[in-house]
Amino acid sequence: MSSLVRALGVPIGVVGILLLLIVPIPAPLLDVLIIINILFALVILLTTMFVTKPLDFSVFPSLLLVATLFRLGLNVASTRLVLGEAHAGAVIEAFGTVAVGGSLIIGAVVFLILIVIQFVVVTKGAERVAEVGARFTLDAMPGKQMAIDAELNAGLITEEQAKERRATVAAEADFYGAMDGASKFVKGDAIAGIIIIIINIVGGIAIGMAQMGMEIGEAVETYTLLTIGDGLVTQIPALLMAVSTGMIVTRSTADEQMGTTASRQLVQSRQALMIAGCAAIAMALIPGMPPLPFLIVGASLLLIALRLRRAERSDALAATAAEAAEAPAAARDSPEQLIEQMRVHALEIRLAPDIVDLVTGGPDDLLGRVRALRRTIALDLGIVVPPVRTRDSVELPSGTYVIRVAGVEAGRGVVPAGRVLALGDRLDSLPGTPITEPVFGLAGRWIAAELRHAAELAGATVIDRTSVVITHLSSIVQSHAARLLSREDVRVLTEGVRGVSPSAVEELTPSLLSLAEVQRVLQALLAERVPITDLARIYEALALRARASTDAEGLVEAARTALGPVIAERHREGGVLRVVMIDPLLEQSMLEGLRPSELGSQIVLDPARIEQVIASCQSVVRQAVDRGLDPVVVCAPALRSAVRRLLSPHPDGVAVLSYQEASAAGGEIETVGVIRGAETIAS
Incomplete structure (x- = not known):
């Protein structure tokens, strides 16, 4: 009713x-x-x-x-x-x-x-x-x-x-x-x-x-x-x-x-209240002014400022007491703590002292977001990201954080306290520090949190500090996934596969390949952003290849062939795979110049011609990206590894697939450009 x-x-x-x-x-x-x-x-x-x-x-x-x-x-x-x-x-x-x-x-x-x-x-x-x-x-x-x-x-x-x-x-x-x-x-x-x-x-x-x-x-x-x-x-x-x-x-x-926000923000500055109170008392002394109302208002403002000062002192004492209570009983120079400090962590985030509030809890707690990121990476790439250690460092400038991989700095950024990041093109009217966002290279500006609404009205996208750090960490983890996959991780993953597909594991290791050789293959796949979630299929492909040869490059290509549909699907947009072909004459020259080496197969051509091929590839890819496309380079299976090794060190790097991988899942394939030795012809 x-x-x-x-x-x-x-x-x-x-x-x-x-x-x-x-x-x-x-x-x-x-x-x-x-x-x-x-x-x-x-x-x-x-x-x-x-x-x-x-x-x-x-x-x-x-x-x-x-x-x-x-x-x-x-x-x-x-x-x-x-x-x-x-x-x-x-x-x-x-x-x-x-x-x-x-x-x-x-x-x-x-x-x-x-x-x-x-x-x-x-x-x-x-x-x-x-x-x-x-x-x-x-x-x-x-x-x-x-x-x-x-x-x-x-x-x-x-x-x-x-x-x-x-x-x-x-x-x-x-x-x-x-x-x-x-x-x-x-x-x-x-x-x-x-x-x-x-x-x-x-x-x-x-x-x-x-x-x-x-x-x-x-x-x-x-x-x-x-x-x-x-x-x-x-x-x-x-x-x-x-x-x-x-x-x-x-x-x-x-x-x-609104009432809670207004009352909290109006009293956030003790100095402003004190100045206003003194000004009210001074106005009471002006001849002709009624002194009583001014004195009452001024005294009230000064009383509020005094209470705020006492509250700030109480909060500071409480924070100091909490730090003292959480301090370890052992001395800082004890052998246990020194060993812990000496240990190199796979992933580490160091924070400047003024931004340690990122790990103090709350809805945007950095540690909670890191746990969610580890789960997402595990489901996406198939690896378990090691625990991320967070610590403060007095050596870092104010508002700075550093992300380390195996003890080496892999990324650095700035997340000033009390501010949010506004991304957009029309932010000149907002007061703040202009920066370039570290992951996507977008122009932005760190503004006061109180200006969030003004920035959104100006057409900006506003991101909190924790999201900036997590986005940067996610990018670094995906870029360094191969380094983060340890031998122990491979053993744990292998035992997991043994539980669901024991024959695939027993046939492969240790009879055909050692864990070190399996780790090398998995790291090569992760280096090209290929997920290793389907380990049973990867192990079956490695077992078949290992009976003929244990060459690392051949093992990697065998695993990629087994994962061909997955690899192609990750690069499709709207069901269409946009590819950049290699001119048939140039591809034939590359096949003739293919030579084995200790680091894998390499293409031996005239250096000037190699530079022309790289420049042609970059030009074709750049034209496709300007049209809003995300292309991949396709070539003969024998050339795939060598072409990828040739293009990966240069800017505008692009994924390289073999013909079999590109056509493995079926679907539409659209050619968006052709790589030539001396010039580029884009379709």
Whole structure:
């Protein structure tokens, strides 16, 4: 029953509002509807203050239309009573009497001031903010979608989380677009209210004198009183709705209600409160100024600043005590601790002392995000990322973090405390430190966390500090996956395969290949971003190849052939594999120049011609990337390893597949370019 009432309440209410425009209603019923209108506007205003983000009140644009229509219906009903009976109920009469206060001129001035406040200040400002918010929200949609795709590809979020975030981005764009249009309702309501007031006064005086036989003074007093009362009971809810509109479009997405956020941020600077308090006391000493109000306000500000200072000291003492309680009982120079400090960790993140808050817990705790990243990498590449050690380092500059792989620095970045990273092209108007994002090379700017909403309105994509570190760590882990795969990891993985496919393991190791040789093959696959999740199939392919030869390059190619469909599928876009071919004459020359070596097969050609081949490949790939494509180079199976070794050290490196790998999974193959020895021909 309650669900039925909720579903039919609004439609029935809209039908009732339409009836107000047609059917006359008695004055007592009008009093009840006016009270409902005022309280309805008040509830909406308070709701906008208590929501944590605008999308929590996504029905606001529709409610704004309903409330506007409700007020206009009441205006029509009250106008009918005012002009027809010279009486419109007790509420309108009471409002008119209070506003007039014994003087029609004072009442009229007060009423006009209310109209100016609503129409010129609140309504105009809310309309402009809604318009700008809608424009910048729509401009920011592509960047936000790219950020979601980047986090999904980096493994920071799941597919379900990505879908949820995309839906949120779309809902946000719809909301601000609707608010841009709904703000016109507020403006039109204000204009309609002014016109109705003029009609009531002029028409009422004419009807009072012509039909009711009133003197002009009596007619002016009667109808002005009723018109001011009618205007107040409709303009006050209209003002509340205009304030609600401005409140909802100026709210930034936060985790707290507006009151909590405002009270916390207003007292975040003890120095500002102290200066303001001293200024208030100084103003009390100015001759002619009332000293008592200034002294009360100034003393209150100084008292708040003093309490903040005590709270800061208490927090500092508590932090010191916590560090002392967590300190190990053993001395820092004990053999155990020295051995632990000497040990080289596979993965390590070092943080400057001012950003150790990243690992202090909370929803964006770095350690929790690292655990989620390890699971994502394991499902994507098939390796178990070793535990990541985090520690602080006084040697690092302020706000800096360093990622180390096997004791060697692999990446470095900056995540200043109290700031967020804004990525976009129109950030010059925002105060902050410009940087280049370390993973994707995007231009960005570190801005104060309080400017997040302003940056989003400017079309920027805003990323928190923890996400920046995790994205960088994910990129480094995938680039160094081969180094991170240890001999012990291979043993653990092999035992896992033994549990589900014992024959594949027993046939391969140790009879045909040792764990060291298996590790070498798996590392070669990971070096080319080939997942090793299907270890049973890899081991079966290695066993077949190892019976003929244990050459490392041949073993790697045998494993890749077994994984051909998986490799090709990772490079498909929309079911299409974009490939760059090698000119047949050039490919034949490469086959003739193929020579074995200790490091694997190599192509022996004239150095100038080798440089031409590399330049041609880079040009073709760059042209394809500029068209929004992600191509791969395909060649004969015998050449694949040598071509990959030839192209990998150079910029704009590209994946190299054999003909069998490219066609293993079927599907459409599109040629986007041809590599030649002296020039490039792109299709």
